């Protein structure tokens with residue numbers, strides 16, 4: 001499993017997926033966040049709360065999963081949370 005330490009992977013099972021969907025659905029408020037990327041860049045981005053809290057990919061909003069959906073740490077947001085991008089987006093960057 002290539003999920004970064006500290007990440008909450010999407011749970012398995014029907015109940016887990018239902019709860020996960022509710023969590024994601026409750027975090028769709030868009031605000032402007034200042035993201036300090038690991039590269040040293042600081043960028044202001046319009047993100048959903050789910051993206052800002054690391055539930056969704058910063059770039060494509062995919063939810064954390066496995067394989068190309070596995071998340072890699074991208075940076076920090078306002079010192080209160082970490083932002084992630086899925087492996088597919090990180091690879092697409094290079």
Ligand SMILES: [Zn+2]
Pocket residue numbers: 057058059060061062085086087088089
């Ligand atoms: Zn992505």
